[in-house]
Amino acid sequence: MLLLKVNEATLLFEGDDLGRWIQRQTRDWFQLSEEQQQRLSALGGWSLTGVPQLATA
Structure with missing residues (x-):
């Protein structure tokens, strides 16, 4: 189970x-x-330069 805590x-x-x-x-x-x-690129939202991009849906 993935648990995230926002603080x-x-x-x-x-x-x-x-x-x-x-x-x-x-x-x-x-x-x-x-x-x-x-591996990071496979997560989606990562560009080839390593700058995370916002998903467009």
């Missing part, structure tokens, strides 16, 4: 701030392995 504009998952995690992945995109980049 004053902070989205936490198992105690980790997801906003900061996304910022790190974006900032360090080219330091990630090819496999890590592929």
Whole structure:
């Protein structure tokens, strides 16, 4: 079960701030392995440059 906790504009998952995690992945995109980049890209919402994009539905 996926549990998320929202606390004053902070989205936490198992105690980790997801906003900061996304910022790190974006900032360090080219330091990630090819496999890590592929896994993030498979989640959807990630561009090839590592900048998360808003989903358009």
